[in-house]
Structures are given as structure tokens and as C-alpha cells.
Amino acid sequence: MSEDRTRLLNLYEYTRSELTELLSEWGQPAYRAEQLWQWLYEHLAADFAEMTNLPRQLRDHLARHAAIQPLRVLEELVSRDQLTRKYLLELPDGETIESVLMLYERRRTACISTQVGCPIRCDFCATGKSGFRRNLTAGEIVAQVIYIARAARPFAPADARPLTNVVYMGMGEPLLNLDAVLKSLRILTDPKGFNMGDRHITISTAGVVPGILRLAEEPMQVRLAISLHAPTDELRDKLVPLNRRYPIAQVRQALQTYFEHTGRRITIEYALIKEVNDHRAQAAELAQLFAGLPVHVNLIPVNPVEDSPYRPSPPSRVKVFVEELERHHIPCSVRLRRGLDVQAGCGQLRSRHLTPTAS
Numbered sequence: 428m429s430e431d432r433t434r435l436l437n438l439y440e441y442t443r444s445e446l447t448e449l450l451s452e453w454g455q456p457a458y459r460a461e462q463l464w465q466w467l468y469e470h471l472a473a474d475f476a477e478m479t480n481l482p483r484q485l486r487d488h489l490a491r492h493a494a495i496q497p498l499r500v501l502e503e504l505v506s507r508d509q510l511t512r513k514y515l516l517e518l519p520d521g522e523t524i525e526s527v528l529m530l531y532e533r534r535r536t537a538c539i540s541t542q543v544g545c546p547i548r549c550d551f552c553a554t555g556k557s558g559f560r561r562n563l564t565a566g567e568i569v570a571q572v573i574y575i576a577r578a579a580r581p582f583a584p585a586d587a588r589p590l591t592n593v594v595y596m597g598m599g600e601p602l603l604n605l606d607a608v609l610k611s612l613r614i615l616t617d618p619k620g621f622n623m624g625d626r627h628i629t630i631s632t633a634g635v636v637p638g639i640l641r642l643a644e645e646p647m648q649v650r651l652a653i654s655l656h657a658p659t660d661e662l663r664d665k666l667v668p669l670n671r672r673y674p675i676a677q678v679r680q681a682l683q684t685y686f687e688h689t690g691r692r693i694t695i696e697y698a699l700i701k702e703v704n705d706h707r708a709q710a711a712e713l714a715q716l717f718a719g720l721p722v723h724v725n726l727i728p729v730n731p732v733e734d735s736p737y738r739p740s741p742p743s744r745v746k747v748f749v750e751e752l753e754r755h756h757i758p759c760s761v762r763l764r765r766g767l768d769v770q771a772g773c774g775q776l777r778s779r780h781l782t783p784t785a786s
């Protein structure tokens with residue numbers, strides 16, 4: 428390799444006060460850090476040369492020692508309807524992750540990764556099948572959001588922010604990398620910078636109970652989604668192996684605590700797999716499980732992945748499942764299967780890029 432990108436400081440690792448400290452070590456007054464912060468998070472600058480209110484010398488110093496684009500795009504896939512854009516991004520050490528921009532009528536959502544690969548290995552998930560490599564740093568998480576925000580800019584009305592929502596639903600398990608995730612949240616919600624409202628951020632977990640409880644104690648009240656996928660331990664043990672460690676009753680209890688601390692309705696993710704978890708009786712069990720806790724169930728016909736026997740539930744079975752949930756007064760919606768043609772199912776694009784020799 429001709430260049431070593433790992434030696435450059437990733438500026439997105441720093442909170443505003445840490446950046447102030449860094450610049451003060453470089454002999455710069457605090458207001459320079461504020462200016463740099465604005466370039467990073469208000470203007471989404473992609474080049475130090477844009478930062479015309481910084482002295483030339485400081486810009487040169489930054490260009491030599493710091494990265495403003497720590498992620499390098501290897502591939503961009505645009506869905507046929509143009510509404511889903513998926514990016515394969517290379518980290519400074521050569522590992523790869525996926526980030527997605529999803530355009531809706533009024534929302535522009537970034538779906539970002541928190542780990543390279545994933546240790547949880549859900550039976551239907553392409554990311555899990557590729558194994559676990561490492562945690563992302565806070566700066567690598569933030570850099571994805573900024574990358575996707577830049578990509579979203581052409582689709583945002585002139586007076587609107589480029590991104591309206593951020594979901595931690597890409598590759599990896601956010602609650603197994605909680606320190607970095609929390610730091611990234613502090614950076615992204617900074618009112619003087621990117622200023623993303625915590626209500627517009629969702630963290631999705633496979634059910635890491637200690638992480639849910641820790642998140643419940645945080646002053647930042649992000650939305651929580653739980654990838655349930657099965658109403659009984661017997662089935663969930665198979666689909667989401669983490670269930671053997673934190674069975675459904677414990678997860679249910681942690682969600683209750685989360686609700687008591689935050690007052691926020693919880694999202695239940697449920698991938699409908701034909702004749703595995705889509706029976707009417709299972710919908711009734713799911714409803715019973717969450718009686719008394721404000722939840723919204725997101726149903727999504729499973730995305731078929733390679734080497735997996737699981738097939739998506741056909742519309743007729745989805746309909747029955749929805750009817751049964753509604754009969755029990757459980758609010759639910761069927762998510763559109765978007766971006767299938769860009770392999771927007773978690774981990775699928777990266778898997779295709781991994782060479783057979785990669786471990």
C-alpha cells in the first residue's frame with residue numbers, strides 16, 4: 428500500500444471539548460476549535476481547503492495530520508427506484524462496512540454499522556455469517572453518518588437538514604459496543620454541531636440485557652428497537668442465539684425498565700419467515716408477551732440470504748399475522764421490502780466482496 432491512512436487522526440473521534448483540547452495542544456485558541464467544529468458538523472466539509480476562515484498554517488497542519496474523509500467508498504449501489512443507496516466503505520485499516528441512505532417522502536435516514544461483522548450470528552442474517560472482526564470506534568460511526576449526510580444533501584429541501592433520522596441498524600450489535608455508540612451519540616446530538624435530536628435516533632439490539640439497562644439510565648433518550656423475531660424461547664434460541672444468554676423474559680423485563688425510565692414506546696422487529704414464525708398462534712403469543720407495554724411491531728418479510736433455508740412469508744400469511752396482532756390491539760406495520768436489488772439486507776454487499784480466504 429502506498430499510503431498509511433491509519434496514522435491520520437480521525438477528527439470525528441473527538442467531542443467538541445476534546446477537539447478544543449487537541450487544538451489547544453497545537454497552540455490554537457478555543458474559538459478555532461469552534462470554527463473547525465462548524466466546518467465538520469454544520470457544513471459537512473469534505474476538504475480542509477474549504478475552511479477559509481482558518482489560518483492557512485492550521486489548514487496545512489490539519490491536512491498533514493488529520494483525516495476529514497476517513498472512509499473510502501469502494502462501491503455505491505442505487506436501487507432501481509433510486510430511494511435506497513447503499514455504500515460499501517473501507518476503514519483506514521482496510522476493513523469494510525456497509526452504510527445505507529434511505530429516502531422517504533419526508534425523511535432521509537442513515538442506517539449505519541457499529542461493528543465490522545457481528546458476533547451474534549442470527550440464523551437468517553448475512554452479517555452474522557461473515558463472522559466478527561472488530562468494534563468500530565466512535566469516530567468511525569460518526570464518519571458514516573457524515574458520509575451519508577453528504578450523500579443526502581442533494582435530496583434535501585434547501586432549508587432542511589440533510590438527514591432527518593439515524594438508525595443504528597447496520598452491521599453489528601450496537602449494545603456490544605456501547606461506549607463507542609454512546610460517544611457517537613454525544614457527538615451527533617451536540618446542539619452546536621450536527622444537532623440530531625435524540626428522538627430521531629434509533630438503536631436496534633438483538634437483546635443485550637445489560638446494554639438495554641445501561642441505555643435506560645442515559646440522559647439521552649434515543650429510541651430503542653428490539654429484534655425479537657420469535658415469541659418463545661424455544662424458537663428464538665435457534666433464530667437469535669443470544670437468546671440462550673438473555674431469554675425472552677429477561678429481555679421483556681429490561682424493556683419494561685427502559686419504558687419506565689424513558690416513557691418511550693418500544694419497537695419490536697419481527698422478520699416474518701414462512702412457516703417458521705408466521706403462524707396465527709405465534710402472533711397471539713407475541714401479543715400476550717407485550718400486553719401492558721407500549722410497543723409497535725415492525726413486521727418485515729425476511730430477506731432471503733445465501734445458504735439459508737428461510738423464505739419470506741407470502742402476503743396472505745403476513746395478512747393473517749397482522750390481523751391477529753390487531754385483534755389483540757397491538758399496533759404494527761409491515762415494512763416495505765426496500766432495496767432488495769441493492770442487497771440492502773444487512774451484510775449482503777460486504778459478504779459478496781469478502782474473498783474466500785478472508786477469515
Ligand code: SAH
Pocket residue numbers: 547549551552553595596597598599600601631632633634652653654696698727728729730731732772773
Ligand atoms: N444487531 C442489531 C442491529 C443490526 S441488524 C439487531 O439485531 O437489532 C438490523 C435488523 O435487521 C435486525 O432487526 C435484524 O434482525 C434484521 N435482519 C437481519 N437479517 C435480516 C434478513 N435477512 N431479513 C430481514 N431482517 C433481517
